[in-house]
Each structure stands twice: as C-alpha cells, then as structure tokens.
Amino acid sequence: MSAVMSFGLTGCLDNDVDDAPAPTPVAYISFYHGSPDAPDLNVLVDEEKINNQAFKYSNASSYLSLTTGNHEIAFTPVTGSDAIVDTTINFKEDNIYSLYTVNTLQDIEMLVVEDSLVTPGTGKAAVRLINLSPDAPAVDVTIAGGAATPEFMNLGFKGNTQFVQVTDGTHSFQVKEAGTENVLVAPTSLTLEPGRSYTLIVRGFQTPPAGNSNGLALQVIRNY
Template sequence: MKKISGKLFLSKFTILLSSVFTFSLTSCLEMKDADDDIIKPATYIAIYHGAPDAPDVDIFVDNTRINNQSFKYANYSDYFNFVAPGNHRLKFTPVNASNALIDTALTFKEGDIYSLFLVDRLQEVELLAVEDSLITPGANEVGLRVVQLSPDAPAMDIVLVKSSTNTSFSTNMDFRDSTPFRKTPSGTHTVQLRDAGSEELLLAVPNITLEAGRNYSFIVRGFTSPPTGSTNVLSLQVIRNY
C-alpha cells in the first residue's frame, strides 16, 4: 500500500518559478498493478491557486478554515481526505477577511479524487473542479496531464521535446481545459506551448526532468498580456501529484 501522509508544511518541490504550499492529512492511496485505475478507499481533494491577480486566500470547508498559512498564487496542496463524501460548502476569502471571493457547494463522491483550481481574473474568479484518475506508469514512464489556467492565452498545443524528438501531447487547449493523466516517457524534456492557430511559440521551458513511476501535472498559468502592476506572466509550473 502506497501512502501519502504528513503534517501541514511548506515545500519547494515544484520545478520552476514558485514554492508550493503543501498540506497532507493522514491518508492512503492504493494503486492497482493490473491496470491504470486507482483503488480509491476514501475521498481526496487537492487545491491549487491559479488566479493570477487574486490575493492570498484563506480556505474554508463547511465554515472551518483548513489552512494555517496564507494560500498564495501558484500554491498547491497535496491530496488530503479532510472531507467525507457528500455535499460540502467551500469558501475562499482574502486572508483575514470576511468577504468571500468564492462561496460554492460541491458534491464529492465516495472513493473519488478531485483537484480544485482557483481560476480566472479577480473580477471573475471561480472554482474549477476536476475529477482525477491517477495512473500506475510502467518502467521508464510517468503519468502526465496538462491543465490550462491562463485566462488570456489563445488555444494552444503542448509539445514535448526529448532527444530532438517532438511529440504532440495535447492540441487546441483552451482556458480551463485539462487532459487526463497519460503514460509518457520519463526523463528530461523541453516543453513547448504553441499557438494552436499560427504555431507561434508562446513559451519554451527546457530541462524538465520527470522521475519514472510518478504522476505529474503541467500547469499553464499567468497572463500573456499582464494588466498593469501584475508580474504573473505566462509560465509553466510542474507539480508532482504522487
């Protein structure tokens, strides 16, 4: 049985650009050997702050704050099983404030795994819920998905370059789109984000090393044309989910 467990802590696991706020309650994820599906003995959620001009937030589940430190842009929480299956109210407020940026209810199914993303500009910020299906990669493989959270980027193609070989991972990804986890060769890659219409190179990130046997998310985030005062430009963040 593989386990994710621990206490609330700050980590700098993410490759590129920012620290990751990671908190894990005691939990256990079991992986099948025969196929790509996960055996899911409980309900798990992970949270990511991807709204590029939104403030640091506090996170409430059923009116109980679950973060001990400010949850900042590009922070990611590990999977945790704080919630039981069923309907729950989730609220995100600016730190130490009472006004809610997001106040919504979600229904979590028993045994499922979810990623919750704060997305869009501050004036339109919302919560994007994605049901995850982690996989068990083979030798020399990883599980990889892409989540597109740049609110002003054009539809884009995601290309992986390894040893001068280009592989199209996903095409025509719009804002809020995400792929499932897919088996992908491990090792060191360059990731290219290309305008799906013109093939213009929007961003290239070299030397991303993916460790075999892991599950990763590539998070496309930030503005292609940042508003005045914002430094959160288009970038790629790499998160190890498991």
Template sequence: MKRILLHSLPLLLLIGFLTSCSKEDDVMAPATARVMVVHASPNAPAVDVRVNNTVALSNVAYPVNSAYTSINAGSTNLKVSPAGSTNYVIDATVDLKSNMNYSVFAIDSVSKIKAAVVMDDLTAPATGKVHVRFFHFSPNAPAVDIAVTGGPVVFSNRMFNDQATNASLSNFTPLDAGTYNLEVRLAGTNTVVLALPNVTLTAGKIYTVFAKGFAGGTGMQALGAQIIVNN
C-alpha cells in the same frame, strides 16, 4: 464444566461487547475523499480555504498548491476568501466521491475568480513511464498546443478552462520518463509563445502542468507554466 462456563461468561460478554463496538465504529466511520487546493488566479491575493465552513487551509499564495487533505465525502461546500477575511470570492458546493482524489483550482482573474474541480486518477504509471496532463489556466491567452521543441504535439488545441466542458481533458497521458525540451505554441501553428526547456519527468511520477499568468503579464503575473507532482 458448568462452573467453568459460568466463570467464563463475563469474559465472553466483554469480548462480544468490544467486538460489537468495533464493528459499529467501522460502520459509522465516515467515507472520505482527498483534496488538493491550487491557487491559479494570477492577480488574486493569498487565500484561505474553508470546507463546510471550517478553515482547512490558510494563506495559500499564487501559484502554490497544498498537499492532499482528507475530508468527508459527499456534498461538500468550499469557500475561498482573501487570507484573514470572510469575504468569499468562491462559494461552491461539489459532490466528492468516497476514496477518490481531487484537485480544486482557484482560476481566472480576481474579478471573475471561480473554482475548477477535477478528479485525479493516481493509478501508478507503468515501469519507465510517467503520467502527465495539461490545463490552460491563463485567462487571456489564446488556444495553445504543448509540443516537444521542434517536434510533435503532446497536447493540442487547449483553451482556457476547457476541461470544465470536456471531462476527458482531465485524464493523464502516459509518456516515457526523461528530460524534455517543450514549447507552448499558438494552436495549429509553429509560433512559439513560451519555451519550457529541461523539464525532467521522473519514472513513476504523476504530473499536472498548467498554464499560468496573463499573456503580456509581467513579474509574478507573466505567462508561464507550473508543474505539480500529484504523487
């Protein structure tokens, strides 16, 4: 019995060493968050995004969004510059919580460009439902309501970048899946400023809709709406 134990000792020590290393690796593995970047500044050029001074995304054009990217959680520096340059138009430090999801929007006109950071709750919708939220990112447009065409208001009295001072406006609203005819109205009125026909919302999906462009803008800078599928 003693000989068997002695012969087994090196193997037992090796197993113990590997197990210890595995536990140490688990402890040392950095906590991460997932971040999506959205270019929502109507007259800004394509941009590069740096995370803690390392290029994470290149040549992101308006109004394109990236996929979610995993980065280390904690205090995180985000820099945005015109593609190919280091002329930073956004230089912001944000606190990203472990295992959470975020969207970082580059918003406002290029002379006032800034970051809007929101948390994304990607909890799956109930059967037959979708989750939807709306952001107002048209810099010169007045407050608006988002309503079913000729019907009830879904999101009321939304103002430019208002979620920055009211975090609850970043929450998703459950709706029945289906195809909707929607319209953007001047807040509190029946005056339609933008029609959004045939918006298909697929069961189980999570959507972010944001107002883009300028009131009175033309071409790529025209007032419109952009839809992001978050999941």
C-alpha cells in the same frame, strides 16, 4: 517555473480519532491557486479554515482526505472574511478531485476536476495538461524533438486532459499558440521521475495588467 509549491493544512479534514473507529468513506481533494491577480487566500471547508499559512498564487496542496457527501468549499482573502469563491460540492467515495481557483479576480471561479490517476509503466511517468491562463489563446504543448509523447493540442482556457504516459527523464516542453509556430512560453525543461504522475499547468497572463508580474508560464505539479 517548475517548482512545486505547497502550503500547510490543518483543521477539519479527517481529524476524528476513536478507540474503535468504523471505516469512514472518504474522497481525496487537492487545491491550487490559479487566479493571477487574486490576493493571498484562506481555504475553508464547511466554514473552517484549514490552511496555517497564506495560500499564494501558484501554490498547490497535496491530496487530502475528506468524508464523502456535500461540503462547502470557500476561499477568502487573508485580509478579509468575505468569500470570493463559495460553492457546495458533492464528493464521492474514493474519487479524487483537484480544485482550482481560476480566472481574473473580477470573474474568479472554482474549477473542479475529477482526477483519473494512472499507474505508469516501467520507465514511464504520467502527465496531463490544464490551461489556466485567462487571456491566452488555445495552446499546443509538445516535447521538443518529438522523441517522447504526449502532444497536447488545441487546449483552451479551463481545458484539461487525461493523464497519458511519457518516457521518464528530463524533457523540454514547448507551449505554442494552437495550430501555429508562435511560441508563448520559452521551452521549459522538466524532469519526470518514473512511476510518478504530474500536472502541467499553463498559467498567468499573456498580457499582464499594469503592476502585475504574473506572466504566462508553464508549471509542473507532482500529483503523487
């Protein structure tokens, strides 16, 4: 549940080389496949495929540089060419974005989150939470024992928090239905390194449809 998944990227992101290049304003973007019944995908920027292997459910990319301004971002099934998500986004200079495919395949959409990364203090890591489960209730996520903060409370579908600092080390995170003691995900042990930033993702179906094994889980992605 806590493994960081990645996929290879090539193509149009910052590939131009010049003998005397002028500084080019850039933004930074990452991708995450969070639709629990969608197929493996290709990622297209301005109609150019940038992945060199299938973008599978729960896969994430590192941050990639992209020239600022409007860019068309699309996702297509690896077995077809028709986009299941296609939108144009204006990317601003030096801003950092995470782009998530979310919801069920029937209602799939792109969630764009502008990241406000923080530099953790000595002995600290930075953590935020995003809820990508399309059928789970709002959640509370806490660290077992309460010896370390944060506590993320009453976060609904597509909700996301700011990064907050937490003591580094190994902690047991608990996911419960908001305002109750109803445990939705068994306590999950995650190791946070000092000076690093992480996104905790509640993902998957609370009640998976027939033939789908992507049940509710807590995943950690290291942002940097």
